[in-house]
Amino acid sequence: MSFFLNQVIIGIQLGSQYVMVALGLTLIFGILDISHFAHGHLYMLGAYFLYILMTIAHVNYWLALPICMVALALGGVIVERLIYRPLRDQPHINTFIAAIGLFLFLETLVRAVKPRALSVSKPIDKVFSFAGITIEAQRLIVIAGAVVLVVLLHLFIKKTRLGTAIEAVAQDRDGAALVGINVNRISMLTFAIATALAAAAAVLMAPLAFISPEMGSVLILKAFVIVVLGGLGSMQGAIVGGYLLGVLEALAIAYVSSAYKDVFAFAVLILILAFRPTGLFKGRD
Amino acid sequence: MEEKLRKFGKPAFCLLVLGIACALPWIGLKLYQVRVLTLAMAWAIAAVSLNLILGYTGQASLAHGAFLGIGAYAFGIFTERVGLNFWLAFLIAGLVTALLGFLVGLPSLRTKGPYFAIVTLCFNVIVFKVFENWTWLSGGIQGQKVPCPGFLAQRWARYYFVLAVLVLVLVVVRFIVKSLLGVTFMSIRSNENLAEAVGINTFRYKLLSFTVSCFIVGLAGALLAVENQHLDFTVTNYAYSFNLLVYVLIGGVATLSGPVLGAVGLYYFLDYMEKSLGEYRFVLFGFILIVAIIYFPLGVMGGLKRLWEWINGRRARYKAQEVAP
Numbered sequence: 001m002s003f004f005l006n007q008v009i010i011g012i013q014l015g016s017q018y019v020m021v022a023l024g025l026t027l028i029f030g031i032l033d034i035s036h037f038a039h040g041h042l043y044m045l046g047a048y049f050l051y052i053l054m055t056i057a058h059v060n061y062w063l064a065l066p067i068c069m070v071a072l073a074l075g076g077v078i079v080e081r082l083i084y085r086p087l088r089d090q091p092h093i094n095t096f097i098a099a100i101g102l103f104l105f106l107e108t109l110v111r112a113v114k115p116r117a118l119s120v121s122k123p124i125d126k127v128f129s130f131a132g133i134t135i136e137a138q139r140l141i142v143i144a145g146a147v148v149l150v151v152l153l154h155l156f157i158k159k160t161r162l163g164t165a166i167e168a169v170a171q172d173r174d175g176a177a178l179v180g181i182n183v184n185r186i187s188m189l190t191f192a193i194a195t196a197l198a199a200a201a202a203v204l205m206a207p208l209a210f211i212s213p214e215m216g217s218v219l220i221l222k223a224f225v226i227v228v229l230g231g232l233g234s235m236q237g238a239i240v241g242g243y244l245l246g247v248l249e250a251l252a253i254a255y256v257s258s259a260y261k262d263v264f265a266f267a268v269l270i271l272i273l274a275f276r277p278t279g280l281f282k283g284r285d
Numbered sequence: 286m287e288e289k290l291r292k293f294g295k296p297a298f299c300l301l302v303l304g305i306a307c308a309l310p311w312i313g314l315k316l317y318q319v320r321v322l323t324l325a326m327a328w329a330i331a332a333v334s335l336n337l338i339l340g341y342t343g344q345a346s347l348a349h350g351a352f353l354g355i356g357a358y359a360f361g362i363f364t365e366r367v368g369l370n371f372w373l374a375f376l377i378a379g380l381v382t383a384l385l386g387f388l389v390g391l392p393s394l395r396t397k398g399p400y401f402a403i404v405t406l407c408f409n410v411i412v413f414k415v416f417e418n419w420t421w422l423s424g425g426i427q428g429q430k431v432p433c434p435g436f437l438a439q440r441w442a443r444y445y446f447v448l449a450v451l452v453l454v455l456v457v458v459r460f461i462v463k464s465l466l467g468v469t470f471m472s473i474r475s476n477e478n479l480a481e482a483v484g485i486n487t488f489r490y491k492l493l494s495f496t497v498s499c500f501i502v503g504l505a506g507a508l509l510a511v512e513n514q515h516l517d518f519t520v521t522n523y524a525y526s527f528n529l530l531v532y533v534l535i536g537g538v539a540t541l542s543g544p545v546l547g548a549v550g551l552y553y554f555l556d557y558m559e560k561s562l563g564e565y566r567f568v569l570f571g572f573i574l575i576v577a578i579i580y581f582p583l584g585v586m587g588g589l590k591r592l593w594e595w596i597n598g599r600r601a602r603y604k605a606q607e608v609a610p
Contacts, residue, residue: 035399086579093345096399097534098578100347104527105571112564221410224403259418266407273404274392 002132007254013139015246016146020201022226022238024194030233031170031190037099040220041106042195046072046202047211054120061123065203069196076195077188110213122207142204218262225269237281310441325552326447327508332532332544334501340539342494343474347526348405351412352499354521356382356506361431361516371434382503383496390495409523416518428517431510537586
């Protein structure tokens with residue numbers, strides 16, 4: 001039983017990471033209608049940036065977190081301006097192909113430089129145990145960090161003027177432009193928020209895993225699985241889907257096989273498509 | 286003048302290119318370069334197959350890397366372990382791949398646009414993981430040997446064989462594209478809802494296009510295996526799906542010769558750049574893909590085609606039939 005609970009907690013921690021990445025993807029999809037396939041690679045860049053900050057510049061972990069988020073937010077804005085904006089009126093699939101180009105560019109660039117399997121030290125190197133459950137402090141930090149960020153994001157969208165503008169653009173782009181909302185600025189803001197979320201996920205996760213050029217590619221596929229699982233463009237769908245997939249995966253790794261650990265998510269995707277193509281929550285078509 | 290050009294110019298040009306391709310091994314190419322060209326042409330066959338589903342039917346499959354590997358393994362297993370003769374195994378490689386394509390297409394072709402691309406990419410990752418871990422099937426890291434039949438023992442023989450298959454595939458694809466079937470495919474590409482509305486069962490035609498495309502890419506995989514005479518699980522890597530996408534888009538999507546030009550040109554370029562750029566040459570791939578899709582979405586052949594139409598003052602008519610994928 002305690003083994004099972006342990007796996008569930010690990011699953012929630014995995015899920016927290018997925019939620020942060022999938023939420024950004026959902027924001028970009030729901031508001032801008034872009035399938036941002038290189039999102040996972042900005043996450044990967046976030047992890048490398050953290051490594052540079054911590055081991056070369058000797059910045060404290062907690063200070064490095066906001067620095068990474070801001071730096072990557074800027075990176076997200078650059079990506080939006082240089083790649084997605086010129087493609088705005090072209091067919092969807094062209095935007096997606098451009099995203100694949102960015103995906104290839106970033107992954108092969110980092111791989112060519114060859115800093116593989118790097119790791120950063122944990123800020124709190126402790127293991128808690130109670131009632132037969134043992135858990136590393138970092139895992140709790142990931143879970144707590146995700147909850148805080150998701151709540152902040154929710155408050156931002158529901159309570160601020162800017163957040164309301166974002167919702168307006170998501171509902172009707174032309175209508176929002178008509179009432180005087182600067183749609184270009186909202187696009188940039190969306191990318192900034194989404195990429196900052198991915199960077200936060202990378203910084204929180206980095207002490208638990210190795211940093212490698214490939215870390216973004218499998219993650220982005222899983223994030224897409226979550227977006228489809230939750231219902232395209234639905235934010236609560238992304239949250240529920242993310243935790244669900246995380247727990248499912250942790251249990252599958254523990255009880256079925258770890259060699260195939262990356263495959264379960266994709267099997268889930270094919271099952272969803274076969275039985276419930278609209279996802280758990282009704283998103284947009 | 287123009288009428289004559291239309292009637293004789295194109296076939297004459299094709300024959301000229303074919304003639305040059307046939308002469309290449311004898312006019313000072315090193316043996317090594319013959320090998321590179323053979324591999325490049327095998328990739329060209331795979332690119333032509335991707336173009337059938339991406340260019341003409343408008344569905345971006347990112348599973349062709351997996352299907353290439355499945356074709357290669359089907360061929361390798363049926364010749365080396367089952368001991369079938371070359372021709373039979375070659376055919377089976379295509380059929381096995383087509384069957385798998387059909388099965389994968391059943392759920393995945395119900396999704397549209399980028400989601401089809403993502404589902405197929407997920408399938409590719411699954412296949413890659415299975416081949417990586419199931420060593421009984423794939424031979425693990427050592428891989429497995431692929432026997433080469435007697436008549437293909439010489440390097441130039443393999444070159445001509447791959448060239449012949451490429452020409453045959455091009456003829457078949459041209460036949461499909463010019464027929465009513467091709468028109469149906471293209472109607473799905475330009476407006477799926479409209480095609481559905483006029484009574485076309487778009488799902489069935491997409492599935493057909495995908496299955497045929499998989500058959501061809503399976504053959505390409507078998508040819509790669511014969512040329513290399515060795516196989517390991519990396520042949521199913523999803524990176525190859527991306528490479529094929531780049532070949533097709535740079536050469537010219539929805540044109541017959543574009544994928545061939547893109548594949549042969551870029552494969553040769555990559556091989557040439559290996560010494561000077563090393564791993565960085567793949568970085569160029571991503572960069573080229575971004576720039577191409579923003580500024581030259583029609584690729585080289587598509588651009589030339591449009592230029593030719595423009596010179597002939599038929600720009601307006603051309604515009605009506607939109608070529609973008």
